[in-house]
Amino acid sequence: AQKVTQAQTEISVVEKEDVTLDCVYETRDTTYYLFWYKQPPSGELVFLIRRNSFDEQNEISGRYSWNFQKSTSSFNFTITASQVVDSAVYFCASFVSGSRLTFGEGTQLTVNP
Amino acid sequence: DAGVTQSPTHLIKTRGQQVTLRCSPKSGHDTVSWYQQALGQGPQFIFQYYEEEERQRGNFPDRFSGHQFPNYSSELNVNALLLGDSALYLCASSLVGVQGPLSEQFFGPGTRLTVL
Numbered sequence: 001a002q003k004v005t006q007a008q009t010e011i012s013v014v015e016k017e018d019v020t021l022d023c024v025y026e027t028r029d030t031t032y033y034l035f036w037y038k039q040p041p042s043g044e045l046v047f048l049i050r051r052n053s054f055d056e057q058n059e060i061s062g063r064y065s066w067n068f069q070k071s072t073s074s075f076n077f078t079i080t081a082s083q084v085v086d087s088a089v090y091f092c093a094s095f096v097s098g099s100r101l102t103f104g105e106g107t108q109l110t111v112n113p
Numbered sequence: 114d115a116g117v118t119q120s121p122t123h124l125i126k127t128r129g130q131q132v133t134l135r136c137s138p139k140s141g142h143d144t145v146s147w148y149q150q151a152l153g154q155g156p157q158f159i160f161q162y163y164e165e166e167e168r169q170r171g172n173f174p175d176r177f178s179g180h181q182f183p184n185y186s187s188e189l190n191v192n193a194l195l196l197g198d199s200a201l202y203l204c205a206s207s208l209v210g211v212q213g214p215l216s217e218q219f220f221g222p223g224t225r226l227t228v229l
Contacts, residue, residue, distance in 0.1 A: 004155075035217065043201055045156070045220035091155055100169055101146070101205075101218060103155035 002027045002094050006104035013082055014112050021077045021107045023092030029053075033095040034068065034075045039106070040088045051075065082111045115140065117206050117221035125227045126194050134189040134224045138206030144168070145187040146218060147179060148203040156203055162187050163209065191226075199228045 003026040013019045025034060036048040049059065051068050059066050063080045079086055087110050093103045118137045126132050138145050144163045148156035158171035162181035181187045185206075191198055202225075205218040 037220075042222065043225070044222040045203065045205075047217050047219060050217045093155075100158040100161060100171065101148075101156075102158070105155045 002032075002096055002102040004092050004094050004102055004104035006090075006092055006107050008107045009105070010108045010110070012110045012112065015084060016081050017111075018078060018080050019082050019109065019111075021079075021090050021092075021109065023075045023077065023104060025073050025075060025092070025094045027094060027096060029096045031097060035093040035095065035101070036066065036075075036077050037091045037093065037103075038088045039091060045091070048077075079109075082109075084111050084113055087111045117204055117219050119202075119204050119221040119224050121224060122222070123225045123227075125229065127229050128194055128196060130194050131190065131192045132194060132226060134191075134202050134204075134226070135186065136189070136204030136206075136221060137186045138204075139219050142206035142208050142219070143185055144207050144209045145181060145185065146205045146207070147187070147189045148205065149173070149198075150201040150203055150223070152200070159189070194228045196228050199226060201225050 005024045032053045034051045038046045038048055049066055056068050065078045067076045089106045089108050091103050091106045093101050095101050117139050120135045146161040147159040149159055150156040159173050160170040160179055161168045165181045176192045178190045201223045203223045204221045207218040
């Protein structure tokens with residue numbers, strides 16, 4: 001069975017600070033996919049990134065970056081120079097073929113002006 | 114290109130009633146998954162439909178049932194509503210292959226169900 005743990009329930013930062021959201025996953029499969037989604041107050045889940053288990057290369061997209069480390073089963077998400085519009089709930093999720101998308105409990109990020 | 118659409122946006126029901134939620138997938142997607150998201154929690158997988166059949170199911174009772182139509186749209190039905198069924202119901206569409214997801218799951222805006 002898959003499990004995703006987001007230990008940080010809530011994080012509050014001041015605008016322009018960098019913030020890292022932690023994600024730890026558990027799976028017995030060698031092939032799996034990891035995702036990050038953003039859920040603003042409107043409720044819709046917005047896809048941010050997908051990585052497969054064979055690609056440990058870190059990725060940067062604008063102010064967003066992701067650090068995938070199989071050795072520690074972590075897939076952390078960093079927002080650089082945070083902005084108020086980044087305030088949302090962020091979910092990490094995992095997927096294994098033949099299974100289903102398993103979400104963590106989410107991290108509520110509040111960026112204060 | 115329209116994304117995933119869901120209807121209705123909000124719904125209020127009373128205990129014991131039945132409800133039907135609807136979802137239209139993103140163009141080109143053939144698989145629809147339904148999730149229940151209680152307040153303050155992550156989405157929980159209910160079931161997934163592919164080729165008009167239930168492909169997988171999460172830990173939800175038989176009161177939760179679904180259907181997929183030839184045009185890939187889907188319905189979620191919940192019978193004998195309980196107060197605990199109050200939640201945001203999310204639909205996600207994707208293109209899924211044998212080896213894994215060929216596309217990420219795109220989510221709709223959700224239907225907020227309140228059971229009184």
